[in-house]
Amino acid sequence: MALRGHQIRLLSKTAKLHCLLRVNGVNNFSSNTHVGPSAAVEKNPTGKISKASQKDTENYKYFDCVYVGGGIVGLASAYTAMRKFPFLESCVLEKEDKLAAHQSGNNSGVIHAGIYYVPGSLKAKLCVEGLRLAYEYCDANNVPYKKCGKLIVATQPDELPRLANLHERGLKNDVPDLKLIENEEGIREIEPNCRGLKALHSPHTGIVDWAEVSRSYGKNFEKSGGKIFLNHEVTGFRESGMTDDDFPVEISLKSQPYKIRTRYVITCTGLQSDKVAALSGGTPHPKIVPFRGEYLLLKKEKSDLVRGNIYPVPDPKFPFLGVHFTPRMNGDVWLGPNAVLAFKREGYKLFDFSLKEFSEAAAYSGLRKLVFKNVSYAFGELYRGVFISAQVKQLQRFVPELQLSDVTKGPAGVRAQALAPDGSLVDDFVFDSGTGSLSSRMLHVRNAPSPAATSSLAIARMVTDRASTLFDWKSYQ
Numbered sequence: 001m002a003l004r005g006h007q008i009r010l011l012s013k014t015a016k017l018h019c020l021l022r023v024n025g026v027n028n029f030s031s032n033t034h035v036g037p038s039a040a041v042e043k044n045p046t047g048k049i050s051k052a053s054q055k056d057t058e059n060y061k062y063f064d065c066v067y068v069g070g071g072i073v074g075l076a077s078a079y080t081a082m083r084k085f086p087f088l089e090s091c092v093l094e095k096e097d098k099l100a101a102h103q104s105g106n107n108s109g110v111i112h113a114g115i116y117y118v119p120g121s122l123k124a125k126l127c128v129e130g131l132r133l134a135y136e137y138c139d140a141n142n143v144p145y146k147k148c149g150k151l152i153v154a155t156q157p158d159e160l161p162r163l164a165n166l167h168e169r170g171l172k173n174d175v176p177d178l179k180l181i182e183n184e185e186g187i188r189e190i191e192p193n194c195r196g197l198k199a200l201h202s203p204h205t206g207i208v209d210w211a212e213v214s215r216s217y218g219k220n221f222e223k224s225g226g227k228i229f230l231n232h233e234v235t236g237f238r239e240s241g242m243t244d245d246d247f248p249v250e251i252s253l254k255s256q257p258y259k260i261r262t263r264y265v266i267t268c269t270g271l272q273s274d275k276v277a278a279l280s281g282g283t284p285h286p287k288i289v290p291f292r293g294e295y296l297l298l299k300k301e302k303s304d305l306v307r308g309n310i311y312p313v314p315d316p317k318f319p320f321l322g323v324h325f326t327p328r329m330n331g332d333v334w335l336g337p338n339a340v341l342a343f344k345r346e347g348y349k350l351f352d353f354s355l356k357e358f359s360e361a362a363a364y365s366g367l368r369k370l371v372f373k374n375v376s377y378a379f380g381e382l383y384r385g386v387f388i389s390a391q392v393k394q395l396q397r398f399v400p401e402l403q404l405s406d407v408t409k410g411p412a413g414v415r416a417q418a419l420a421p422d423g424s425l426v427d428d429f430v431f432d433s434g435t436g437s438l439s440s441r442m443l444h445v446r447n448a449p450s451p452a453a454t455s456s457l458a459i460a461r462m463v464t465d466r467a468s469t470l471f472d473w474k475s476y477q
């Protein structure tokens with residue numbers, strides 16, 4: 001059911017009225033006088049309109065906007081939209097029994113400063129803006145973080161030109177107070193146990209628990225009236241078939257006795273984003289390929305080996321930043337991660353395997369091309385995943401004091417890597433509205449590339465702007 005121009009205008013008027021009522025603190029809603037999208041205002045001479053939720057029945061819950069995915073991008077987007085368009089009754093649907101169960105709760109926990117990204121690119125702008133917004137948010141909401149800084153260290157002469165390029169990029173990206181450290185003495189003043197030829201120092205890079213930030217966005221969303229439903233896995237979108245009202249999208253859920261009807265849907269489903277987009281006719285590409293990143297854990301008594309983050313100079317052929325030393329908010333130090341193709345999208349262990357997902361991935365020409373182009377790299381990463389000593393050897397380039405006996409196997413995260421059919425890694429944001437009659441009501445965030453945790457509030461602003469244009473929310477104000 002496509003919405004016609006006059007319907008949108010009338011819907012806007014309805015919402016405007018709704019907004020005014022809320023702003024004035026007059027909760028003058030009647031449960032029996034819900035006004036639909038068209039002819040709504042005319043049909044209701046009392047001026048009373050009902051909220052979406054007042055239509056709830058045993059079989060259906062009603063919302064103006066539904067966010068699918070309780071990771072940091074979905075939660076930041078829901079929270080941001082709620083602040084800008086408080087009259088929208090919104091909810092977040094998350095399939096797991098907790099928020100931030102996947103990428104947002106299993107990552108390095110770094111607040112990136114925006115050094116790596118192509119100057120002028122969206123990724124660069126969103127990261128630099130995201131860093132500023134993340135610190136402001138954490139300060140305002142008592143979320144603890146540490147600005148422990150970061151060194152990107154060149155240990156080999158052939159890395160020096162790449163380090164110089166990164167310096168130039170960082171300056172063009174306005175990374176605050178970025179400084180080139182010209183010799184080992186300078187490096188050791190910042191990190192006494194680190195060795196190297198030259199380094200870049202970013203004092204404003206920090207660490208935070210991104211799962212805690214996600215939960216905080218969720219809490220603020222709920223405080224503003226939003227609802228969060230855990231254990232709510234979305235399995236389908238279809239037309240509600242309602243002719244007298246404007247909740248055209250019906251969402252089916254796994255293991256829930258009711259369905260959800262809504263005006264608008266925004267999906268931010270990370271590792272499942274291609275599959276969820278396909279539920280409303282999204283394009284088959286890009287596909288998501290899962291890369292597992294395994295960490296090592298530095299033993300407690302050795303955690304003073306590093307003060308802040310120590311990173312290698314990344315290899316530009318790969319999207320990952322390379323194994324690094326990262327202090328955690330609880331005092332631990334994580335080393336890694338490597339990047340190994342996973343045989344299951346949400347498979348956190350080496351032998352996690354899904355025949356269905358593996359067969360789908362193996363049948364994808366893009367993946368076959370990627371593997372073919374990077375066979376030696378892939379085997380190297382797998383080898384380092386199995387043999388800890390190989391990973392420790394890599395890390396000893398930076399901190400020679402590190403010994404095999406200082407580390408144990410640590411946790412793992414799985415990255416949603418979007419892959420094009422030609423085998424190239426998709427580095428851009430990808431939005432999709434699907435096809436068919438519901439496409440004017442859907443916005444799928446198909447790819448929100450890393451560091452999407454750092455950039456979450458900036459991405460959320462972009463998603464909200466896009467939704468308000470696509471769904472004409474601006475005229476509600």
Ligand SMILES: Cc1cc2nc3c(=O)[nH]c(=O)nc-3n(C[C@H](O)[C@H](O)[C@H](O)COP(=O)(O)OP(=O)(O)OC[C@H]3O[C@@H](n4cnc5c(N)ncnc54)[C@H](O)[C@@H]3O)c2cc1C
Pocket residue numbers: 068069070071072073074093094095096099100101102103104105106107108109110111112232233234235268269270271272276293337412413414415416448449450451452453454455
């Ligand atoms: C190993 C690793 C290290 C990283 N390090 C950093 C870092 O240091 N700093 C940084 O800024 N970024 C880092 N990142 C990137 C960052 O973690 C991600 O970009 C970000 O968390 C993505 O958030 P998201 O909300 O898009 O995805 P997710 O956190 O994966 O959230 C998607 C959610 O959607 C839910 N979902 C999926 N399908 C459905 C469905 N059908 N119904 C309902 N719910 C559904 C999932 O359960 C999940 O909770 C790292 C990533 C990885 C993997």
